[in-house]
């Protein structure tokens with residue numbers, strides 16, 4: 403199984419057997435001083451691997467955000483220092499959580515510009531696979547984008563919208579929008595398609611697959627189309643959705659999704675690899691990667 407850091411969207415499923423932390427908002431102290439040399443070393447391995455892969459693949463906003471943050475190869479970042487920089491730029495903070503947190507807790511944090519980041523780091527034998535988002539996925543993947551004003555507003559709006567979607571019973575539709583933007587989004591730049599989704603940017607294998615492999619579809623993002631599209635939580639995506647620029651997310655942050663929920667409610671869902679006649683197609687995938695997996699599964 404490939405690392406897609408996909409569990410990050412399953413924030414509704416409370417972490418494994420872990421009991422809820424003492425604070426009602428599920429935050430814990432990062433305990434930065436307690437990270438071991440080995441844990442900092444795992445961060446360094448992951449950081450250096452992604453730093454080799456992302457030039458020419460990550461979008462400009464990601465690269466700029468990373469350059470302006472106190473994030474480097476040698477140590478797991480200290481959330482207090484990240485928050486100082488983020489607060490000045492976009493009013494966000496990073497708070498530590500033990501792992502997955504319930505949906506309402508997650509949304510409440512985002513609605514208040516607090517990004518809950520996993521405090522722990524994966525072990526060395528799990529470099530390419532993790533069941534819950536760890537500090538590498540959450541900090542390396544997400545935090546640079548939070549330096550961008552459009553993303554900063556968009557993710558806050560997602561938190562507000564999540565609380566509303568829960569009440570409306572349409573959280574599955576909204577979760578797909580988050581998945582195909584914040585986690586697995588691509589953006590069109592003058593110099594080509596680039597990664598802005600954290601699930602891709604924090605994964606060595608998917609940062610290559612999403613852009614370079616002929617297998618997946620790359621389709622123009624359309625809100626209601628995405629609301630109806632299932633996604634892969636255990637493997638690479640079969641389709642990636644492309645926005646024109648990050649301001650497109652700012653526009654999404656400002657619209658009320660209620661009318662869209664009403665239109666898609668009761669409509670059939672699309673399988674992850676579906677290409678519709680109405681899609682604007684950047685590249686139609688061969689589907690070879692997932693076809694081979696499916697054949698392997700039935701052989």
Ligand SMILES: [Fe+2]
Nearest residue numbers: 410535585600
């Ligand atoms: Fe994530």
